[in-house]
Amino acid sequence: MNNDTRMYREAAQAPEVVRRQTESNAASLRALGEKLRERAPRAVVTCARGSSDHAATFARYLIETHLGILTSSASPSLSSVYETDTNLADAVFLVISQSGKSPDLLAAAERAKASGAYVVALCNTPDAPLTKLAHHSIDLRAGAETSVAATKSYIASLSAIIHVVAEWTRNQELIAALAAAPAQLQQAWAADWSAAIPHLRSAINLFVVGRGYGLGIAQEAALKFKETSGLHAEGFSSAEVQHGPMALVRAGFPVLAFSQSDETRKGIETLAKDFLGRSATVLLAGGNAPGAVQLPVVAAHPVIEPMLMILSFYRMVASLAIARGFDPDVPPHLRKVTETV
Structure with missing residues (x-):
């Protein structure tokens, strides 16, 4: 799966x-x-767009499972369009942005700060307006990313979120798991997912499923299928996909399922078998389901595994884009930085 794209x-x-x-x-x-720990916030509110919002999904599961603090996503348009003030006193407002200059995110962060929230920014541009507005800014340190499709900056967002929660909770197991992640990421980059390409080269529609820590990477993978490969993909929780979306499944319908090694695995495996029973084509990363196309994964702490799997996915989808006649660096109708209002 070698290529020379950015x-x-x-x-x-x-x-x-x-x-x-x-x-x-x-x-x-x-x-x-x-x-x-000193502030002991009553809630965490995330604010982001695109890939960064998928990282925010990961943050929600990580914060709620490790801290038991209600975590919810803010709608930037409430601030930038409706000019609504929300009471965020005693809350943490977590903003994730590559550029740190989208007007809607800035407006949301400014209003959150004015309402009493403690604003934490994860940003890949150290001197961006967002970093100056925040109470505490975390440099993602991904370096220049010129391809329109975010990759290393998304993974940097995941690792920064893990680091925040590990320090917040003083969880030495998480800190040790994060220290081991660079070497595991190197292994994940070498993992060969090319077996997925023949099943996706001519596909029109696709489900991507995950659950818990894996839901954010399912959302991210679905976005990357759309923007790099012109493939209509929808990311779902493995629980939600069993409702209305299941009616779309026919023989040969492709499904990519992500399964980290935690309490959600059994449910993902059961769902994969259900899809296979409907003659769908199941591409399974993690876990086991007879008849599925098994994609190799690197075993790690279940919080780290989604980060590893999405890196293996990025390598595959960059090559899939070329196989489908697309340039993953220059998706049609898209720009690297979209400054939404």
């Missing part, structure tokens, strides 16, 4: 990005962890 080259940098970020941000995030 997307491919930039995704390959993810292991070093995570290593650099974790080491460089250690002192800053220890301080943030102490500040968050």
